[in-house]
Amino acid sequence: ETGVTQSPTHLIKTRGQQVTLRCSSQSGHNTVSWYQQALGQGPQFIFQYYREEENGRGNFPPRFSGLQFPNYSSELNVNALLLGDSALYLCASSFGTGGTEAFFGQGTRLTVV
Amino acid sequence: AQTVTQSQPEMSVQEAETVTLSCTYDTSESNYYLFWYKQPPSRQMILVIRQEAYKQQNATENRFSVNFQKAAKSFSLKISDSQLGDTAMYFCAFLSIQGAQKLVFGQGTRLTINP
Numbered sequence: 507e508t509g510v511t512q513s514p515t516h517l518i519k520t521r522g523q524q525v526t527l528r529c530s531s532q533s534g535h536n537t538v539s540w541y542q543q544a545l546g547q548g549p550q551f552i553f554q555y556y557r558e559e560e561n562g563r564g565n566f567p568p569r570f571s572g573l574q575f576p577n578y579s580s581e582l583n584v585n586a587l588l589l590g591d592s593a594l595y596l597c598a599s600s601f602g603t604g605g606t607e608a609f610f611g612q613g614t615r616l617t618v619v
Numbered sequence: 620a621q622t623v624t625q626s627q628p629e630m631s632v633q634e635a636e637t638v639t640l641s642c643t644y645d646t647s648e649s650n651y652y653l654f655w656y657k658q659p660p661s662r663q664m665i666l667v668i669r670q671e672a673y674k675q676q677n678a679t680e681n682r683f684s685v686n687f688q689k690a691a692k693s694f695s696l697k698i699s700d701s702q703l704g705d706t707a708m709y710f711c712a713f714l715s716i717q718g719a720q721k722l723v724f725g726q727g728t729r730l731t732i733n734p
Contacts, residue, residue, distance in 0.1 A: 537720060539720060546727075548623075548710050548724030548727050550724075551719075551721045554719040554720060594662060607666055608722065609666075610663055
């Protein structure tokens with residue numbers, strides 16, 4: 507297992523609500539990336555945080571926002587949840603942004619009803 | 620924008636056989652990284668093998684090896700002596716060295732190893 511932990515592992519929310527997902531990066535890693543994986547699909551890049559600053563964003567609306575804390579842990583916030591936001595959300599941590607190996611957590615399964 | 624295509628949604632082989640998973644990608648960059656990740660039912664993405672585009676030599680990790688054809692933009696994964704524990708979804712992924720460390724994944728191949 508990697509040292510990347512995500513919480514919670516499963517979550518059920520109602521359409522229109524807001525949700526916060528959490529990720530603790532592996533020790534020594536200063537970069538966290540978030541991905542959305544719809545059922546039967548490959549993960550899609552949401553955004554990346556490097557040393558507490560956003561360092562790139564995928565094609566996701568502003569409803570998806572994030573934070574990185576001084577200890578390099580991170581949060582993903584999604585506002586005004588839609589049914590289509592139901593997915594597995596994966597967090598990956600790495601050191602730097604230059605092609606080093608990314609270690610993934612086990613993901614948070616979000617179901618929007 | 621980079622794209623990654625895996626044309627085999629599902630594959631199935633017998634234990635101890637060799638299997639090859641296909642991946643093609645599209646990019647205008649000359650230097651980048653390619654990866655194969657394994658995702659078992661536990662959901663955690665596990666790195667199987669990594670290839671730097673500037674290296675001509677194909678990467679090898681124990682029973683796993685790749686056939687990297689840069690001009691053809693092809694990056695296949697060969698699993699030798701397949702084991703039951705190799706059963707999983709396999710994703711091919713592209714990583715640019717420019718900008719954010721953003722992995723671009725293919726759609727995945729579901730591999731089943733039968734006893």
